[in-house]
Every structure is written in C-alpha cells, then in structure tokens.
Amino acid sequence: MRFLQPTTWAEALEAKTVHPDAVAIAGGTDVMVAVNFGRLRPAALLDLTRVGELQEWGTEDGVVRLGAGVPYARVITELGDRLPGLAMASRTIGSPQIRNRGTVGGNLATASPAGDAHPALLAADAEVEVASVRGTRTIPISDFYRGVKRSALAADELIAAVRIRPPSGPQQYSKIGTRNAMVIAVAAFGLALHPDRRAVGTGIGSAAPTPRRATAAEDFLAGELASAGLWESRAELPATTAARFGELVASAAAPIDDVRGTAAYRVHALSVMARRTLGWAWTEYRTSKEV
Amino acid sequence: MSAPARTPAGAPGSLTGPGSSGGVGTDAARPDGTLKVRGEFAYGSDLWMEDMLWGTTLRSPHPYARIRSIDVGPALAVPGVRAVLTSDDVPGAKVYGLELADQPVLAVDVVRYQGEPVALVAADHPETARLAAARIVVDYEVWEPVTDARTALGHPRWNQVHDGTAQVTELSRESAHLHPEGNLVRHLKVRRGDPAPTADVVVVGEYEVGMQDQAFLGPESGLAVPAEDGGVELYVATQWLHVDQRQICAALGLAPEQVRLTLAGVGGAFGGREDLSMHVHACLLALRTGRPVKMSYNREESFFGHVHRHPATMRYEHGATRDGDLVYVRAAIYFDGGAYASSTPAVVGNGGTMGIGPYVVPNVHVDCFGAYTNNPPCGAMRGFGSVQTAFAYESQMDALAAELGMDPVELRCRNAMEQGSEAITGQVVDSPAPVVELLRRLEAMPLPEPAPDDLRHRPGGVSNTTHGEGVRRGVGYAVAYKNVGFSEGFDDYSTARVRLEVVGGEPTVTVHTAAAEVGQGLVTVEQQIARTELGVDRVVVAPKDTAVGSAGSTSASRQTYVTGGAVKAACEAVRARVLERAAGVTGRPAAQLRLFDGAVVGEGLELPLAEVLGDDAVEETLEWRHRPTEAIDPETGQGFAHVQYAFSAHRAVVDVDTELGLIKVVEMACTQDVGKAINPQAVVGQIQGGTAQGLGLAVMEEILIRDGRVQNPSFTDYLIPTILDMPPMRIEILEYADPHAPYGLRGVGEAPNISSGPAVLAAIRAATGLPLTRVPVRPEHITGV
C-alpha cells in the first residue's frame, strides 16, 4: 500500500489526480474502522493531516470558512458562538478521543445518513467547498448528499472547507441514541431560526437514505411566524404550531427498521425532537435582545 | 516445571507488585495494577515470536447447512500459506465440550450455527491467512434453521397454554433433531408440596431476556509453540487451564504432559472463556507446520468465537394469601442453548434450583429446560442462569405487591429466606442469609436529589433530547441469591503450591496455582492470604500454568473461596513445618510459636526466618476442596445441591423520558453480604462492575439474532454502558461469616450482576406504569411505537 503525505493543498490535489484510487485520510475514525473490519483495502492512503490549510478556520465577508480537517474538539471550543448548531452536534459525537481526531470533512465525505454534522449543516444552509486540479467549486449542502453514503464529490476532488453564515437566531441540535454517550444516531434533528431572512432551517439525520431537510415544516413555520407577526412580537409560540411543526418534520422522513430502531419510532422521535427543539429555540429568541 | 525451549515475548512473568502490601482484610494493591494502568501489561494479543505464523479461521456463513464438499486447493496455492486444515486433520476426538462433547473442533459434515469454524489457515502474515481462508471453497446445502427453544422441543407456545405449564411429552416433530439425542439438553424439575395448590391472589407473567454478551475487551488470543517432545506449549487467555488441557489432549490425541498451558494476559472473561476458542486450532496448526502459531480474533470474530448468555423465555405464576404470604410458585423456564451444549446443563441447574429467588415457598413446581437451536451457542456468563430468572421472579414480586396493594419491599421481607430456611431444593440454608437486612438497609438510604440542570444528568445525556420534558422518576428494588462454586456433586477443588525461603536475605513466599487471573484480582488475594498466614511481606505469584495441579475454573464466584482456601491450607502446612523446625532450634513447643513480620515469634522470642531456614526452602503442594454437594433428585429436584449462597440487593433510581423512551439511571445502591471482605476495595470493584453489567442487560445490551444470524457483531451496535449511563453508587458491605468457608468469606462477583438489572427494570416500571416484561428495554417498549 502506498502512503502519500502531501504538505500543501496543491500537492494534495495533484496526488488525488495522479492516484484517483487513493483514499484520503483525515482523522481516520471512519477509514481505520473500515480497514480494521477488512472492508477497505485501499491501494493508497492520502494523508491530509499535514496540509496546514485544512486545519484552519477563518471568516471571509462574515462567513465562517471551516477547514475540512478541523477536528470536532476545536469546533466545540473555538466555534461554539459562531457555529452553535454544529458545535452542539459535535458535542454528541463519539468520545473525547473521536472528537479530537474526527473532522467535519471526513463526516461529509463518508456521507452516512447517520453523520451528526449533516443535520446541523443543512439547518444552517452551509456550502461545501470542493477542489481538484481542475478548479474549485461550491456545492450547496442540500445538493451534496446523493444517496446512502454517496455525495456529489467527484473522484478527483477533495473537500477544502465548509462555509457557514454565522447565526442570526438560535440553533438547536438533538439526537436519539440508545445510550447516553458514544452512540450512533437512531434519529437526529437540527434546527436554525434565521430571523434576518425570516426563514427556518431544518436537517434530519438517520431517518432517510440521506440527510435531508424538512422543507414543508420549514415553510409552514416560517409562514406561521410571519403571518402572526411573531418574529417581531416575540410572543409565545402557540402549542399547536409547535406540534404541527413536529408532525411535518416527522412526515419528511423516510426511515427504515434496523438494529438501531424501528421506522415508527424514528418518525415518532423526530416529531418530539422537532417540537422540543423549537420550544427551546423560540424561548431563546424571545428572551434574547433584539439586534 | 518443564520450561519451554523458547519463551515468547508477552509471556507472563512472576508478579510481586508494589512494596507496600497487606494481608487479609486490607486494600492491598494489585501486583499487576501498575502495569495495567501504564499500558505495559501484556495481554494474549501481545504474544510474539520472531518466526511465528498467523492462524485464521474460516467460519460458516449459514446457521444450519450440510457441507457437501470443501476445496482447500485455492487457499494452499496462495504464496505464504503454510497449512490449511479441516476436520479430517483433527487427529483425536473430533468433538469437545465442557459438559457434553458435542461441538466439533472443525465442522464435520454439518454446520449448526453461523460462525461455526470450518477450516483453518496458517500463513506468514495475518492478511495472507485471511485472504487464503476466503479462497477455500465450501459447498453448502443450506437448511432451514431452528431458532426458537420451544419450537425445538416441540412445546406449544404459551398463548396456547392458559392453564399451567407445558409438559415435556416428546421432542418436536416439526423441528428436526439438531443432535442425535434430540433437542433437549436438560430438563430440571422441582416438585415440592401440594401439586395443585390454590391461593387467594394469583399473578401470572411471561418474561423474556435477550442474549447478552460478555463483551470482554481483550479478544480471544493465544500462541501455540510446538515442542521437541512432539507436544505443544500453549499460551492462552482463558478461565480454566486444566479443563482446556483435557479437551485439547483429547482432540490432539496427546497425553497431558505433552500439552502444557500457560495463562497469557487475560482482558476480561465473565464466562466467555470457559469454552475453547482458538486453543485446539492454534495447536493443530503449530503441530502441522512445526512453527509457533498465533491466533487473535478481531472484535467481530470474537462475537462468533465465544458463547453468550442464554436468552430465556419464562412463565411464572405466583399464588399468595391476602396477607401476602407466598403459597405457591409455578414456573416454566426455557433457556436457548444454541447449537452446542457448552454449560447449558449447569445453567439449567442454577436456573431451576434457584429460580424463584431467595424466598420461602411451601409449594413449588418448576420446569426448567435447556434446548438446542441453530442460534449461537450459549454457555457461561456471570450470574449463570440466575440473571435471567431474577428478572422474572422479581417482576413477579412487584406484580404481586401491586395486586395486594402492598409495599414491594414489605412483601419481599415477609417472604424472605433466612438462616435455617429451606430452599426449594429442600436444602437448609446453613449460614447467614440476611435478605431482610439487605433490603431494609437499602430502604434506609437517602434518595438522590432531583436531577441538576445539566444535560449529562438527563435521559439522552449530551445528545440534548430533553431539558426535563417528559421525565418521570421511578424507584425499584430487587434482591437475588446465587450459588458459589460448582454444584450438584461436582468434585470442586483447587491446588496450591506454596514455598517459603529466604531470597537475598529477605523471606519470600512463592505462590503457584493454575487459577486464572482474569482481572478480578485473585493474584492480590493469593498474596494477601500468604502474608497473613506466613507473616511474610514479600509474596511472589508465579505464572499460572499446568505445571501445578488444577485450580478449577475462574467462574461461579469461586476462586477466592476455593483457590483462596487451597493457598491458605498450603500456607498452613508450610507454617507447621517451619514452626517444627523452629521448635527444634529453640526448644520451645511449636504450639507456642507463630510467624510474624518475617520472624518466628513466641513469648520473649524473635527469631528471623533466615536463621530458621538458612538456604532451605519449605514447600507444600496440596489439593483443597469445599464440603461436598450432591446431585439433586431427577424427579423432584431435592438435594444438597449448593455449597454456599451469595446474597445481594439493589435499589435503582431511574429517570425516564416517557415520551422518547430514553433512560438515565440516576443512582444505584447495593447491599451485599460477603462474609468477609478479603480485599474491601476489590469487593467494591466487583459490586460496581457487576452492577454495570446488570444495568447494561436491563437497558441496552443484546445480541440481536434474526433467522439464526447475528445482526450486530461489533461495539458499534452492541452497546455497553458508558460513564454517562452508569451512575454513582451507594454500597454497604455486610460481613456475616459463613462458618464453612475460609475466613468466613462468600463469593462476591456474580450476585451484584443478578440483582442490579431487575432493580433497574422495576424502577422503569415505576416511572412509566408499563408492565415491561422484556429486557433489554428499548425506547419503543416505552413509547409504544
């Protein structure tokens, strides 16, 4: 097996073009599991951990550009205020060891329907910046997921970063697992209120072949908030609105029965998580100062 | 000792441990503790020899199939492959087993479970071995598996039987016999009192316990080294070296002195290493190739490489007076033994003879069955047949209390066993049985505060599923008892060799036994006993091997009792000889002398051991057995079946998110009578660990089987509790001596594993008001969707 260790982004892209069958490795928390189980025997590994650009984050025109190789532990400690939804999702991931190694780039490339970054990125309307020697392009997050563990990434492309606008309102993340830590999501839900755009963002995890948004629920809630003038009044949210939102989120899912849970439970749990997270987000919105 | 020609890296050395030390009753530090904490302790998977080969196992993908043919040619053609073996290459007995020899070393014509070993490969590199194994062509005729214990026995399902338990009439006609003698491994009957009793109040319940795994962290590993005498040295992580040796010798057709075993570092066992795994396989490959062969399972293979806890289905009927006195219990208990017998007969023995809990009941009718199916083989796991029944009988006690409008603890105390009571086997409980005190002490403990406003204390933890919404608290109690040691007439003994000598001016004791240290701390106990009995601080624990006689199994909570008893007896024999010598030197009668702090002391006398012993070593080897038990009557289940009982009780406080079905165990409290805490810190460790394992079965741990196939053979989906699932504990240890046992001690390891899960289940029921008759409880069971 070849082990490629580029130190610059240009070298990394070059290597990926010359060795299209090389498997990129960042934290290795997905790759090495597959290797250990004998499911993956790559002809070459392309180690991205020496590429400095990938390990950085910064802001450009107010948008956070999060390098694909920044581990969850840093998202939690450094970006809790700028990327609250993603930081909350990051807190639910694995164990401290996994959070020290695992990256958002790796989560995206694996594109598992159970990946915890996805619902938060969907809710926040993130964009994925990918590149190859052919050039750089930006993929809206809703177009990124193409099937079970399939993404819009081309064979010669690598993920450079994700771009996320900082929040204009509260964000929440909630995940069901059958133990209280270190667990793969049975179902997960990400929520972002965007008061600046009078919009609502959602993301559903582990309840469809790909992570997906609940667009009908988003439209319904945005509509209710607008028609009742709630964005401005910051009045209490009617319980019926929250309940309906939960139902619409649940109906956007297309789950299956598997060892982790039943389809029926996933649907039920999504409705509860959506209702509860909306309650928490709305309370935060109501009690926060106008900006 | 017949030392092997070459010793592999990672082979165990003698343990002495830290300078500070202590005798019986102290928190003496573990001699292997520092090594383990620093990551320097060598486990079985760390064994290494320069010229070793790697062995791998080809396993059946089918739960039930006939093997039409096996073509090993393509595997042999892979460069680097040194041997490929099938059952034709097993020179001795083709089948082995702990109690019944029914399990093929390598499949013979038929495979009876998914994962059954079919062929072996040895190669220069593990990857080569795996690749070659995948090239072996096995032509299977796939058969329909039998996957339900009652179906296997031809017994009706319970929804067809409303009045009374199913009777064994004959074996099934629908399901084929998986073994020539039929699908019944054992049927145990307990018949006591009135066969047709009636009572004012009757509760009936049906319960189910899923298949739990031992989930030890160090997978099956060992290294076999061919020896010049045509025999083999096997370094292996196991629980009972001599029972392994017996089975390996039979399979290899070798004499015991040709098959020498040494215990490699064991990363947990919990019963899962009582049966053979890679033992014979590695020896076969080593003898065939003339090279050392290492085999080490990965996590997935480990799930197929050892037996699991028997899943059980149980139907109980309890009758009581209006005042809450138990009148009768009828129980039908089915253990699914899977494809091979393993320990099923003894598990049925425990399940049946202790199947109604530590209560006094005049009329009892228990039928306990163990059946063959095409599910994974099940055998020993901590709690051994008692874990399953405790869920049923303690749920029944709660149901009965509810029916009577009585406090559940009150009902238990009213019917509790005590010293002098008769167990359902007619055996008189002839040592303290403080069931009432265990429960009353739990009741008296303060209840925990409401959960603080911190996600880590909520159901769902940091997954952020509730900020208090839907959360209800419940409290549940359970009490259990369990036999210690091997029962039903088994000749249960251990062997200890103890040597006292002066090494480099320092009195030194060497303790040599074959008793497996599996993480529980027996090596510490051996040192403590030697220190107390011989008054010597420096105690060396020799590597565990078959150069000394059998110690029996590290299971059934028995090693501190039985090997502890053997070490104590051997020390006493050494002491007697040393004091005789001292009597000769001093002219004082031996009876007036004792050993203390490295010296012989008496009235106004202190003679250093160096002066008594000079260059001589005093060594004694002896076998020690606990008082005998007896077989039970096959028709009535009556008899002196068990040598000792261990008792423990738990109180669980649980917060349940009733809308999402998620659980946070807030606190576990445990009371246990240990007779005498030889090492109090180790006792607390056993209680904490046992409690966590019981909690795991109650709320998450299950090997999911569909059509005989394992659905979750990894720690991704076989979940065990994390630190956010296992709460802090309150523990009270009682020490009522058992007059029959060394130092009055009782076995500790299993009891807390038995009462913990049922207490958690009771608390979840209390929080939700749901009947919850199956463990592990899943979120769907609580939410109803």
Ligand SMILES: Cc1cc2nc3c(=O)[nH]c(=O)nc-3n(C[C@H](O)[C@H](O)[C@H](O)COP(=O)(O)OP(=O)(O)OC[C@H]3O[C@@H](n4cnc5c(N)ncnc54)[C@H](O)[C@@H]3O)c2cc1C
């Ligand atoms: C014990 C354990 C617990 C876990 N718990 C969770 C959990 O709770 N939630 C969760 O979502 N996940 C969990 N995971 C999965 C894993 O940690 C995450 O998916 C993580 O985000 C992967 O990141 P990584 O950097 O380790 O990826 P790697 O394993 O290095 O790579 C993963 C995939 O991404 C590709 N890749 C990596 N970087 C790039 C890049 N820049 N461009 C293109 N392709 C790239 C790799 O080729 C590979 O296909 C867990 C894993 C383990 C072992």
